[in-house]
Amino acid sequence: MTPPPALSVSDIRMSYGDLRAVDGVSFEVAEGEFFGILGPNGAGKTTTLEIAEGLREPDSGTVRLLGEPPWPRNVALLPRIGVQLQASAFFEKLSTREQLETFASLYGVGPARVDEMLELVGLTGKASTPEAKLSGGQRQRLSIACALVHDPDIVFLDEPTAALDPQARRNLWDVLREVQARGKTIVYTTHYLDEAEVLCDRVAIMDHGRILAMDTPARLVRDLDAAARVSLDRGSLPAERARGLPGADAVTEDDTTLTISTRNPAPLLSALAELGTLEGLQVRTATLEDVFLDLTGREYRA
Numbered sequence: 001m002t003p004p005p006a007l008s009v010s011d012i013r014m015s016y017g018d019l020r021a022v023d024g025v026s027f028e029v030a031e032g033e034f035f036g037i038l039g040p041n042g043a044g045k046t047t048t049l050e051i052a053e054g055l056r057e058p059d060s061g062t063v064r065l066l067g068e069p070p071w072p073r074n075v076a077l078l079p080r081i082g083v084q085l086q087a088s089a090f091f092e093k094l095s096t097r098e099q100l101e102t103f104a105s106l107y108g109v110g111p112a113r114v115d116e117m118l119e120l121v122g123l124t125g126k127a128s129t130p131e132a133k134l135s136g137g138q139r140q141r142l143s144i145a146c147a148l149v150h151d152p153d154i155v156f157l158d159e160p161t162a163a164l165d166p167q168a169r170r171n172l173w174d175v176l177r178e179v180q181a182r183g184k185t186i187v188y189t190t191h192y193l194d195e196a197e198v199l200c201d202r203v204a205i206m207d208h209g210r211i212l213a214m215d216t217p218a219r220l221v222r223d224l225d226a227a228a229r230v231s232l233d234r235g236s237l238p239a240e241r242a243r244g245l246p247g248a249d250a251v252t253e254d255d256t257t258l259t260i261s262t263r264n265p266a267p268l269l270s271a272l273a274e275l276g277t278l279e280g281l282q283v284r285t286a287t288l289e290d291v292f293l294d295l296t297g298r299e300y301r302a
């Protein structure tokens with residue numbers, strides 16, 4: 001028998017005045033799954049997440065979180081869910097450890113767990129640093145530790161990697177993977193499609209309050225059936241020659257690059273290897289950004 005979903009959201013709607021922020025959204029998240037809600041600014045991700053967490057009442061629709069309705073405020077659920085707090089919600093003038101200890105004490109959790117969380121998010125060395133002196137990435141990691149300190153079953157994270165430099169984002173990816181490896185269900189929002197592609201088991205792509213597509217990133221990309229693009233330095237091969245290669249569907253050139261579109265890259269790459277033109281060669285396959293373009297007819301702009 002399949003276990004009941006950790007989260008089940010059914011046809012939720014929410015308007016702010018005339019604006020339909022969430023317009024009939026339904027999805028389920030399995031226990032232990034890493035589920036991403038993706039989309040550009042204003043797509044309705046935060047509103048959806050807040051309704052799922054029980055922080056907002058939808059105009060209509062139903063939510064079951066760990067089998068129970070989260071709204072009106074369901075106190076029995078609180079120890080079982082973790083909600084990432086925004087950095088501004090930290091207590092003033094406390095060190096990293098003191099912040100975590102304060103959250104831990106609210107849940108009756110002992111100090112050993114605080115040390116474990118500091119270790120998990122890589123902040124052991126910053127335990128006595130005042131929170132105000134942490135970098136953006138460190139602060140995000142602290143907020144994740146606060147959301148996890150009481151060992152919840154499911155954790156909600158709203159754009160945990162926003163406004164981080166690429167290295168800090170990648171460090172946080174490791175933390176999120178570790179959280180999932182500990183068996184937690186993760187529901188998170190992001191506007192970074194590339195990130196969701198590597199982290200999430202399944203994603204829902206949202207735009208204008210609706211889910212446009214929902215599946216594993218790999219299946220969404222595969223179903224697009226898009227051509228791969230092989231690019232070479234211009235001049236490494238005449239365009240006419242490229243057009244005659246096995247597997248080449250179309251060839252374009254700009255000032256610096258010759259690009260060959262192909263749905264059959266293997267023979268094309270072998271032919272290029274035989275011609276000795278592999279230097280500087282890049283292969284770009286379709287990504288979730290191409291899926292978004294296909295769904296909406298417009299380029300993805302986070």
Ligand SMILES: Nc1ncnc2c1ncn2[C@@H]1O[C@H](COP(=O)(O)OP(=O)(O)OP(=O)(O)O)[C@@H](O)[C@H]1O
Pocket residue numbers: 016019021039040041042043044045046047048191
């Ligand atoms: N309290 C509010 N009052 C009025 N309009 C709101 C309110 N909160 C959100 N909105 C509007 O609802 C729409 C959805 O907002 P929401 O924050 O859910 O989107 P989002 O996808 O999370 O965007 P972002 O990535 O910018 O956080 C947006 O057009 C937003 O301006």
